[in-house]
Amino acid sequence: MAITRRHLLQGGAMAAMAPALGVAAGLPAIETAQAQSATGEPGWRHALSLFGDVKYPPDFKHFDYVNPDAPKGGVARQILIGTFDNFNVTVSGVKGSIASAVQLIYESLMTPSLDEVSTEYGALAEAVSHPADFSSVTYRLRPQAKWHDGTPVTPDDVIFSLDAFKKHHPQYSAYYRHVVKAEKIGDRAIKFTFDGPGNRELPQIVGQLTVLPKHWWEGADGEGRKRDISATTLEKPLGSGPYRIKDFVAGRSVALERVKDYWGRDLSTDIGRNNFDELRYEYFRDSIVALEAFKADQVDWRTENSAKNWATAYDFVAVTEKRVLLEEFPNRSSGIMQAFALNIRRDKFRDPRVRRALNFAFDFEEMNKQIFFDQYKRISSYFDGTELASSGLPEGKELEILEKVRAEVPGEVFTKAYTNPVGGNPEAVRENLREGLRLLKEAGYEVRDRKLVDSKTGSQFTLELLNAEPSFERVMLFFKPSLERLGIAVSVRTIDPTQYENRLRSWDFDIVVSSWGESLSPGNEQREFWGSPAADMAGSRNIIGIKNPAIDKLIERVIFAVDRDDLVAATRALDRVLLWNHYVVPQWNYPKVRTARWDRFGRPAEMPKYGLSGFPAIWWHDPDKAAKIGKRS
Numbered sequence: 001m002a003i004t005r006r007h008l009l010q011g012g013a014m015a016a017m018a019p020a021l022g023v024a025a026g027l028p029a030i031e032t033a034q035a036q037s038a039t040g041e042p043g044w045r046h047a048l049s050l051f052g053d054v055k056y057p058p059d060f061k062h063f064d065y066v067n068p069d070a071p072k073g074g075v076a077r078q079i080l081i082g083t084f085d086n087f088n089v090t091v092s093g094v095k096g097s098i099a100s101a102v103q104l105i106y107e108s109l110m111t112p113s114l115d116e117v118s119t120e121y122g123a124l125a126e127a128v129s130h131p132a133d134f135s136s137v138t139y140r141l142r143p144q145a146k147w148h149d150g151t152p153v154t155p156d157d158v159i160f161s162l163d164a165f166k167k168h169h170p171q172y173s174a175y176y177r178h179v180v181k182a183e184k185i186g187d188r189a190i191k192f193t194f195d196g197p198g199n200r201e202l203p204q205i206v207g208q209l210t211v212l213p214k215h216w217w218e219g220a221d222g223e224g225r226k227r228d229i230s231a232t233t234l235e236k237p238l239g240s241g242p243y244r245i246k247d248f249v250a251g252r253s254v255a256l257e258r259v260k261d262y263w264g265r266d267l268s269t270d271i272g273r274n275n276f277d278e279l280r281y282e283y284f285r286d287s288i289v290a291l292e293a294f295k296a297d298q299v300d301w302r303t304e305n306s307a308k309n310w311a312t313a314y315d316f317v318a319v320t321e322k323r324v325l326l327e328e329f330p331n332r333s334s335g336i337m338q339a340f341a342l343n344i345r346r347d348k349f350r351d352p353r354v355r356r357a358l359n360f361a362f363d364f365e366e367m368n369k370q371i372f373f374d375q376y377k378r379i380s381s382y383f384d385g386t387e388l389a390s391s392g393l394p395e396g397k398e399l400e401i402l403e404k405v406r407a408e409v410p411g412e413v414f415t416k417a418y419t420n421p422v423g424g425n426p427e428a429v430r431e432n433l434r435e436g437l438r439l440l441k442e443a444g445y446e447v448r449d450r451k452l453v454d455s456k457t458g459s460q461f462t463l464e465l466l467n468a469e470p471s472f473e474r475v476m477l478f479f480k481p482s483l484e485r486l487g488i489a490v491s492v493r494t495i496d497p498t499q500y501e502n503r504l505r506s507w508d509f510d511i512v513v514s515s516w517g518e519s520l521s522p523g524n525e526q527r528e529f530w531g532s533p534a535a536d537m538a539g540s541r542n543i544i545g546i547k548n549p550a551i552d553k554l555i556e557r558v559i560f561a562v563d564r565d566d567l568v569a570a571t572r573a574l575d576r577v578l579l580w581n582h583y584v585v586p587q588w589n590y591p592k593v594r595t596a597r598w599d600r601f602g603r604p605a606e607m608p609k610y611g612l613s614g615f616p617a618i619w620w621h622d623p624d625k626a627a628k629i630g631k632r633s
Contacts, residue, residue, distance in 0.1 A: 014459040043126035044140065048110065048204050050118040050521050056268075065115050065608035066272025066618050072258070073619020075278040077299040077632075079290045081469070082497040084250040085281055086232035089210060090168045093539045094505070096232035097498055101254045101281045101631045103210070105148075105239030109139050109158070110207030111269050114608035116616075118521045120207055121269050124153055124240070128207065133197035137206055137566040141188040147213050147240045160214035162192075162206075168230050170539045174528050176209075178202055198560050199242070201523040213238045255280045272604075275620035285496065297598060297632055301615055304594040306471060307372040314596060323569045323629040325599050328592040333610035335386035337379060338515035339584035340465075340479070345507055345535075345545040348461060352410070353439040356583035360436030361482040362585050365424030371474060376588035378420050382575045383518045384589050390572040390579070392417050397569035401557055402576070408550035410580040418579040420586060433485055440486065452487030462489040463510040468500035472513060505538050507545065513587070514543055522571055526555045529576065544583045551577055600626040 048053040062068045086096035089103065101452070110120035110128070122128065124145050130137040135143050145153040159182045165172035166179075179202070181193040191207050216238040217229045227233070236245040242264065246257035256279040264270050282299055284290035291309060294302045295316055304310050318324040340357070342349045350357055362377050381389035394402050394414065402413060412418075423433045444455050452461040463483070465476040476492045483490045495503070504510050516529050525541075532552050534542035554574040561567035593612050600613075602622040606616055 003164045017226050018138060018527045043150070044129050046127060046584075047113075047119060047121040048128055048207065049116065050201055054121075055113065055116050060214070060268050062268055062271035063115065063273075063608075065606055065611065065614070067602075067604045067620070068272045070272050070275045070602070070618075071621040072275050072620075073277050074275075074615045074623075076276045076301065076601070076619070076621070077280045077282060078301050078616070079294065079299050079303075080281050080283050081285070081287055081290065083285065084254070085234065085250060087235065087237050087245070088231070089228065090164045090212070090229050091232060092169070093171060093486075093501075094169060097501065098158075099248070099254050099281075101256055101279065102237065102245065104243060104256055104279070105237065105241050105244045106210045107153075107239075107264070108208050108210055110204065111267055114611035114614065117610065118204070118519070120204055123264070123267075123269060124158075124211055125207070134194070134200045134202060135197040136191060136193045137203035138185065138189055138191045139207070140186075141190075142264075143188065144263050145240065145458070147216070147238055148244050148259060149216075149238060151213070151215060152228065153211060153240055154214075155186075155188065155190040157214045158182070158209065159184065160217070161209055161212040164212060164217075164229050165209070171528055171541065174531075174534060174537065174540065175205065175524060176328050178524075179206060197370070199524070201521075201559070204219055211240065213240070215560045242270065242364065243279060246278065251283060253280065253282050256492065273617050275618075277476060277621075279616060285467065294596065300598045300600060300632075302596045302597060303613075307375040307590070310375070311373040318598070318629075319596075323599055324596055326594075326596050327613075328594050329607070329613045330592050331385070331612060332412065333520065333612065335381070335383040335388065335518040335520075336515055336589055337382040337384060337518070337584065338513070338589065339379070340511050340587065341514040341544050341584050343507060343509055343543070343545055343632050344413055344583065346510065348463070349510075351377045351443040352582045353443040354445075355488070355585075357436040357439040357443075357481070359582065359585045360392055360432040360439070361486055362421070362479060363423035363429055363432070363482060364420070364588065365422060366429070367475070367478050368588065369424070371478065372588070376590055379586040379589050380420055380579075382516065382578050383522070383571060385591060386516070386518065386520055388522065388568060388571040388575065390418070390519070390576040394573065394576060397565065398572045399577075401554070401570055401573040405550040405553055406554075409577045413576050413580050418576065424598045429482075433482070436486055448485045450487055451454045451489070460489050461487070462491075464517060465490065465492045466500070466503065466509045466512050467492070467494045468497045470494055475513075504543060512543070514584075516541065521567065523559050526574070528560055530574075531555055546581075546583060548577075548581065551581075552608075598632075599629055 021340060029414045046058040048545065080100060080195040082097065084097045084099035086098050089098060090100035107124045109123060110124040111123040113119045113121060124141055124201055126142040127140045128137060141153055147153060160183050162176060162179065166176050178195045178199060179192050180195045183191050185191045194202050212499050217227050220226050221235050234250055242259055242262045243256040244259055246255040248254045258274060258277045291297055291313060314326055342355055368374055369374050383389045423429045423432055440452060445452050445461060453459060467473055467476055473492060473494050478494055480490045528541045530542060530546045530551050532547040534540040535545045535547050554570065554577060557570040558567065558574055561570050600622060601619045603619045
């Protein structure tokens, strides 16, 4: 299943991180996912899991990983990189730049547990039911669920929200495309019918739906103008969640305030959570400026993505005095592919030999030494860091799955274990460049006057490394000379986030840096990442432009896996075929989340296994600690 922006903002990752799939090996495929009544009909449940029985019973008091006595109050100031000009989540990623924090004013039908894999409990919904064949799902809303204006949340709101996302948001249109019907079947119940049976994660995908207020969106704003859900807006939207927008400065900051009479404050899923009275998000266009703002105590919490900064930038007085604490949290909830992504819609990248040649030009080992302080390891899987990553040669069930697409995939899938070229010393680098040049010559290029040119047209091979983050420019500049040694004319261009987003939407790029977070139970989101229909869908995550029948078949095999073993085998098969098509130049991974914080906060003694840092969702303001380190700037 897909990792949602709301869960990332709250410091956790959905246990599985994107849409999830499968049940625990050896457990019955039906009964573990759905309680049955005495007549054999599916009964109402308080939770759903893709892997088996849920941890918490219907009458549980709170999650084990929260402090039920956590005090309410205080402010948590955080950093977001970029800018924003929109609060309408329906068109996020399509029009304008969304203020990510707005996700926290809404509720979904279900909410994830951070100490279980792919398990969700009722939020707006008090109960859920689906038949044994997963052909539909029915959610029953809580009677106390209300919008911030006191209006009840209704089935009409849920149906309106689904229709809005399917109509106006390409990614969600693909994500929910198998929901062919949504209907009100009672005062508080909504039934979703799917286009076929067997897709066992669809009930939970529907449960992730962000529910919007129909009456508000169909009404008029303060100046009497009818609202338009297909357009961007900076009007503060109405929500139903634990926070509402307090104030904002367009493009610069958003402050959320805790809703004191929030309808769900006594739910077992909310006890010990959402403890801050205010969440403030400060936007920075440059991560270097953001770091300096943190040092000056203008923000409280920083997640550090730069190995160089982690090694060298936190030697200021507040760290020495322990007023600023540095801490790493393990990432057990997700894998990742981060890479130089090639736009294979462009003719020059159509040949996989060209794509592979670019990997031979990337000296990761030397880059890791020179600018990353040897903190990273090279990524060698699209599911790096999880049991889903392929390795060695295919065997067993994975091999059986691959045999069905043998004629449509590279032969190396069956005969070679995928590895990245290894550099790190002059001899290895020279050998890698020779191999890269050999591949380019096979693909129809030759070197004339130190320029790599098309053997037929004589035109030089050119490429642009496009970037929106100034601090990442040094990575591209490191890659540039190696590419130039092959005779390629290389330009590095850094543009502002809005321009960058627009160019990605229109596929106007050669190479960008991209990452795909992967859950422990991948599923329907794989169509969005690598599926052929998504390649032509503006705003989709298939930025590479993959249109590969074998990959489409393997994605379906993942989605319709019948148990956990089947899911692991199908995912490894998909991973292997993606790797051997050389769609990306893999970069690096770090298995922990690096954080720095001003020591003003408390947290539970036991942190959730799959929750990363859990900040700010399960943390709280500690007045005694705050007093010791002094007032904020």
